Amino acid sequence: MIKLAAMALIGAVSAVGAAQAVVSLDPTTRSDGLRAAVAHFVPEPQPAPAEGGAASIAKASDGHYWAQGVVNGASVRFLVDTGASAVALTAADAQRLGFDTARLNYGYKVMTANGEARAAAVKLASVSVAGAKLADVDALVLDKGLDASLLGMTYLGRLSSFQATRTSLILQP
Known part of the structure; x- marks a missing residue:
């Protein structure tokens, strides 16, 4: 019985973790610019690279x-x-x-x-x-x-x- 309860607890924790991971990948819930990257498929022009720059x-x-x-x-x-x-x-x-x-x-x-x-x-x-x-x-x-x-x-x-x-x-x- 204890083994079954432990397995259920592990399963529940895993499910919650997986749901949080899915939510963090949803571009509508991110505030770090990913939403803008997903919404705009046209790349912005890039400046010429400087030594050590982009x-x-x-x-x-x-x-x-x-x-x-x-x-x-x-x-x-x-x-x-x-x-x-x-x-x-x-x-x-x-x-x-x-x-x-x-x-x-x-x-x-x-x-x-x-x-x-x-x-x-x-x-x-x-x-x-x-x-x-x-x-x-x-x-x-x-x-x-x-x-x-x-x-x-x-x-x-x-x-x-x-x-x-x-x-x-x-x-x-």
């Missing part, structure tokens, strides 16, 4: 956000991927950046769109995308499976914020 990446015709970045002083073309846990470099990009890919320790297994691959952890001294620059960014070098390097969450997650609109991705360092 940066904007235009959405490409294929529907993706492609970013030209500067990594350790060299140019790298990234596919912005919020589903990627880390910045992921192709072997070719890693070699251009000066990493000896033959000597890296590929001790991690990762899943890519093309299947499983091996990855090596590296540290990037600096990553700058449209003026949003970060130092000491963790990244992975994949031995295969990537058609383009990915700008993942080890970069994006360190920004103050990032926002995807219908036409651009806004990065706030």
